[in-house]
Structures are given as structure tokens and as C-alpha cells.
Amino acid sequence: MTSAEVRPIHLDTDPGLDDLLAIALALALPELRVDALTTVAGNAGIDRVTENAQRFAALAGLALPIGRGAAEPLALSRCDAAHFHGEDGRRGVSIPALDRRPVETAASVLRARLAAHGVRCVVALGPLTNLATLAREQPTLLEGIEIVWMGGALQGGNVTPVAEFNAYADPQALSTLLDSAAALRVIPLEVTETVALREADVGEQPFGASELGRTLEAVLRALMEAERPTAGEARASLHDPCAVLAATRRDLFRYEEKVIRIQVDESSDRGRLSELPAGSGRTVHYAVEARADEIKRIFLDGLRRLGEAA
Ligand code: RIB
Numbered sequence: 001m002t003s004a005e006v007r008p009i010h011l012d013t014d015p016g017l018d019d020l021l022a023i024a025l026a027l028a029l030p031e032l033r034v035d036a037l038t039t040v041a042g043n044a045g046i047d048r049v050t051e052n053a054q055r056f057a058a059l060a061g062l063a064l065p066i067g068r069g070a071a072e073p074l075a076l077s078r079c080d081a082a083h084f085h086g087e088d089g090r091r092g093v094s095i096p097a098l099d100r101r102p103v104e105t106a107a108s109v110l111r112a113r114l115a116a117h118g119v120r121c122v123v124a125l126g127p128l129t130n131l132a133t134l135a136r137e138q139p140t141l142l143e144g145i146e147i148v149w150m151g152g153a154l155q156g157g158n159v160t161p162v163a164e165f166n167a168y169a170d171p172q173a174l175s176t177l178l179d180s181a182a183a184l185r186v187i188p189l190e191v192t193e194t195v196a197l198r199e200a201d202v203g204e205q206p207f208g209a210s211e212l213g214r215t216l217e218a219v220l221r222a223l224m225e226a227e228r229p230t231a232g233e234a235r236a237s238l239h240d241p242c243a244v245l246a247a248t249r250r251d252l253f254r255y256e257e258k259v260i261r262i263q264v265d266e267s268s269d270r271g272r273l274s275e276l277p278a279g280s281g282r283t284v285h286y287a288v289e290a291r292a293d294e295i296k297r298i299f300l301d302g303l304r305r306l307g308e309a310a
Pocket residue numbers: 014016017018019042043081125126127150158164165166189239240
């Protein structure tokens with residue numbers, strides 16, 4: 001693969017179990033190069049998600065900038081997903097505290113990477129607070145940038161009956177970006193929840209015997225257990241890994257051009273997406289279908305390669 005075919009991406013993330021799997025997948029795909037990571041409060045508080053990003057980066061042998069991002073949403077009350085991802089953001093999965101890299105601020109990392117014009121794609125795996133803050137402070141920096149975001153839902157939520165978590169956690173952030181210079185590619189809950197691994201999909205030691213491979217397996221199995229109460233079986237929806245794949249494999253998803261808006265008030269509709277008539281505003285690329293079996297195959301193969309090479 002020539003360097004021209006490799007797409008440099010920036011990951012903005014709230015690790016989070018599926019975030020950790022998504023970071024691993026981004027590292028495993030030869031057509032992507034992770035340029036930097038920034039963290040945002042979401043699944044857990046900013047200290048926890050940043051600690052998890054640092055620990056995982058060290059375990060994976062990553063030497064890249066890590067920027068610590070927003071601790072609070074732009075306007076509404078902060079929420080988290082501790083009931084699902086645990087207070088530590090990783091349901092007690094052990095990740096060694098190796099020599100972690102010092103963290104910068106998300107703003108400085110994002111500005112440096114986007115201004116350098118090397119990175120034209122940000123894969124956003126949590127609430128959009130960091131990117132919305134940048135859009136407000138330096139609007140032109142998002143010109144020509146594609147944001148591939150796991151978030152939102154038009155057919156029922158997972159944090160309320162009508163809102164998906166990343167949208168619910170900071171509705172103003174999405175609203176800001178809908179009016180920004182960035183192009184949005186939305187991978188919503190109704191699509192990502194169709195891409196789920198079950199026990200039968202995951203064999204023994206699926207990612208090899210290395211510490212990284214065994215840690216990735218522990219993260220996946222913790223995710224499967226987290227979903228068991230609602231799914232009625234051990235099951236892992238690959239929400240964030242879908243967004244990573246959407247940054248490189250357009251063929252794995254079917255999109256429609258939609259004009260969307262989000263409810264930004266502190267009400268029972270907080271974070272609810274609605275679709276407006278065509279022609280009533282800027283459109284986003286909105287995923288409506290995924291090739292689930294192919295995505296699961298790529299995911300399992302990629303993490304197996306990563307774990308076996310460690
Ligand atoms: O609704 C799923 C999304 O919320 C995922 O990104 C998960 O990590 C949580 O952040």
C-alpha cells in the first residue's frame with residue numbers, strides 16, 4: 001500500500017470499552033494511520049477516559065500525541081455511562097499503567113494536527129464537545145475536514161427512548177457542528193446495533209496470547225457482558241469500530257443525504273434527532289445500512305493480526 005493510499009486520521013474518543021476496540025481496529029487497518037488521540041468526557045469522566053487512552057496507547061506501543069479534552073458538555077448537565085462501562089470506563093478490565101505519555105490539551109493537539117493539513121478526517125467516538133469548541137473558536141480550521149461520528153439515532157435511543165448517548169451527552173455540540181464548515185458522516189445507533197458479535201463469533205483467545213491480545217479479548221468479553229442484561233445474551237455491539245471502518249471503507253455502509261436537527265433543551269427530548277425535509281438545510285451523510293457480517297470479519301481479523309504481532 002503506497003503512503004498516498006494511507007489515510008491519516010485523528011481519533012476523538014471517550015474510552016469506554018467499544019472505544020478501546022475501535023482504537024485497536026484503527027491501528028490494525030493498513031489503510032489508516034492514527035495521527036493523534038484526543039479524549040472527551042462521556043462514558044466516564046475526563047480523568048478516567050484519558051487514563052484509559054494513555055494506558056491503552058502504552059500497551060499498544062503507540063507513540064502519538066494524546067490531548068486531554070472537555071470535562072463538561074457545552075451547556076447542559078454532564079452525564080456518563082458508568083452503569084454500562086463501569087466507574088473506571090473499562091468495567092475493571094486490567095490495563096497495565098506503563099510509562100504513560102504526558103498529555104497535552106485537546107485544543108492544542110487538534111489545532112496542530114488540523115492546521116498542518118496532514119489530517120483531513122476526524123473519527124469522533126464520543127460526545128462532540130472538543131470539535132464544537134474548536135468550531136466556535138477557529139471556524140476556518142474545520143474547512144475541508146470530514147468528521148465521521150458514531151452517534152445519534154432516528155429510530156429510538158439507548159440512553160432515553162429517543163436519544164443515543166453521544167448525542168444526548170452534548171446536544172449543543174452536534175448542533176454547532178451541523179452549522180460548521182465540517183462535513184459530517186453520521187453512523188447512528190440504528191445501524192451500529194445491527195453489527196453485534198455473539199459468543200459463537202468469538203473463539204478461544206481470538207486475538208492471540210500476547211498481553212495486548214489478551215487485553216483486547218478481556219475488553220470484548222466485558223462489553224459482551226455489559227450488554228447481556230438488555231440483550232438477553234452475551235453480545236457486543238460494535239458501535240465505535242463501525243465509525244473507524246466508515247472512515248476508510250465506504251462500501252460497508254449505505255448512506256442517505258439527510259437534513260437533521262437535534263433537540264438541545266434539558267427535556268425528555270434532549271438529544272433527539274429529527275429529519276427535516278430535503279432542501280431545508282445542509283445535509284449530512286447519514287448511514288442507513290451496514291454490511292454487518294463483513295464488518296465483523298474485518299474487525300476480528302484486524303484485532304487478531306494486531307494481537308499476534310504484539
Ligand atoms: O451509544 C454508543 C456510543 O456511546 C459509543 O460511542 C459508546 O462508546 C458511548 O460513547
